[in-house]
Amino acid sequence: MMMTHTDKYIVPxxxxxxxxxxxxxxxxxxxxxxxxxxxxxxxxxAAFGKVLKARESGNKSPVIGV
Structure with a gap:
């Protein structure tokens, strides 16, 4: 089992x-x-890595479509 914590990026x-x-x-x-x-x-x-990857490649975010 593996868990970790990241910086706050998610709005409740x-x-x-x-x-x-x-x-x-x-x-x-x-x-x-x-x-x-x-x-x-x-x-x-969505995993934050997917959001960063979309941003770097100029594609739309998998979460909010921007």
Whole structure:
């Protein structure tokens, strides 16, 4: 299991300022007979890395479309 905290970039529902980080969470569970169970997620609508990548390439943000 892996967790981390990031700087505040996420505005809470009905909020006016950023308050939460994207706080990625990942874990993996090995199995004997099947593929392992792996979860890799962000606690925001989109991972901040995807937003930065879109900004650098000049594409629209995956969250707000700008």
């Amino acid at each position: 529902f009905c909020g006016a300022e950023s308050f939460f980080g994207t706080n990625p969470i990942a874990f993996g569970v090995p199995t004997l007979q099947h593929k392992p169970i792996i979860l890799d997620m962000a606690t925001s609508n």
